[in-house]
Amino acid sequence: MIKLRVPATTANMGPGFDVIGLALDLYNTFTFALDGGDCDKESMIYEAAKVVFDKAGASMEKFSYRVDADIPIARGLGSSATCIVGGMVGANELLGAPFTQDEILKMASDFEGHPDNVAPALLGGCVISLPAGDGVVYRKINNIDNFATIAAFPDFDLSTAKARAALPKSLSYADTVSNIGHMGFLIHGLETADTEALFFGLEDKIHEPYRSKLIAGYDVMKTLEEVHKGRVLISGAGPTLLFVTEKSADLEAIKRDWEKISEPLDAAWDIRILHITTTGVEILENA
Numbered sequence: 624m625i626k627l628r629v630p631a632t633t634a635n636m637g638p639g640f641d642v643i644g645l646a647l648d649l650y651n652t653f654t655f656a657l658d659g660g661d662c663d664k665e666s667m668i669y670e671a672a673k674v675v676f677d678k679a680g681a682s683m684e685k686f687s688y689r690v691d692a693d694i695p696i697a698r699g700l701g702s703s704a705t706c707i708v709g710g711m712v713g714a715n716e717l718l719g720a721p722f723t724q725d726e727i728l729k730m731a732s733d734f735e736g737h738p739d740n741v742a743p744a745l746l747g748g749c750v751i752s753l754p755a756g757d758g759v760v761y762r763k764i765n766n767i768d769n770f771a772t773i774a775a776f777p778d779f780d781l782s783t784a785k786a787r788a789a790l791p792k793s794l795s796y797a798d799t800v801s802n803i804g805h806m807g808f809l810i811h812g813l814e815t816a817d818t819e820a821l822f823f824g825l826e827d828k829i830h831e832p833y834r835s836k837l838i839a840g841y842d843v844m845k846t847l848e849e850v851h852k853g854r855v856l857i858s859g860a861g862p863t864l865l866f867v868t869e870k871s872a873d874l875e876a877i878k879r880d881w882e883k884i885s886e887p888l889d890a891a892w893d894i895r896i897l898h899i900t901t902t903g904v905e906i907l908e909n910a
């Protein structure tokens with residue numbers, strides 16, 4: 624029996640569409656066994672585990688799993704990535720770990736179609752990743768201790784498929800150059816604790832302008848930036864919004880102010896302080 628937990632992740636961080644993500648301390652916990660127990664064979668968890676079993680040439684006849692989920696589904700916090708990473712790591716452990724972490728990352732990235740959620744879900748922390756050649760090239764950004772995050776989850780969902788369908792088929796040079804520039808400042812700001820560069824770097828022109836229209840209340844929630852120092856981002860494909868602020872900020876006061884801002888809106892917004900976790904998938908029990 625293998626019990627493991629996988630952290631939530633926020634992808635894109637403004638300009639880093641499909642290439643940067645951050646692990647946060649909200650978890651889905653999975654238990655896997657080869658006991659012939661009942662489980663949903665149509666689920667993403669089962670399908671992800673099947674990739675590993677098939678590649679290892681092993682039978683899934685006795686495979687079963689259970690999930691204890693704390694991450695809301697289809698909200699932009701990487702719940703699908705936890706199912707993919709959880710299913711693959713669980714299957715790999717049950718089979719005696721025939722695949723390396725890099726091989727699991729490649730399989731997970733292929734399964735999801737982009738690596739920016741699965742990489743930090745697997746590795747923890749803030750990860751830049753890009754499929755290249757036969758694998759996924761990635762680096763963890765160290766020293767990411769200078770900022771804090773507060774998430775606002777609305778009570779409506781938004782599928783990644785719908786949020787990706789809202790994107791334009793092509794981009795202008797001006798918007799592309801803007802994102803390249805802001806991404807550079809973002810990485811510099813993260814690595815050097817230069818919060819001025821970090822906040823400047825969180826600007827996006829290639830997905831947020833299109834997706835914000837799908838998130839009722841986005842413009843109102845964005846006004847938090849007028850009251851507190853920091854940036855409101857769309858977390859992954861949305862609809863959760865993430866406020867990135869200085870670590871020294873009064874997070875409880877920001878949370879209260881964001882709750883007040885959200886009160887007149889039609890949807891209920893659940894505002895939570897989430898901490899960055901540098902640990903990715905964790906095996907809790909292996910018996």
Ligand code: HSE
Pocket residue numbers: 634635640641642737739740783786787830859860
């Ligand atoms: N980078 C992805 C997107 C994350 O924004 O569509 C969501 O899966």
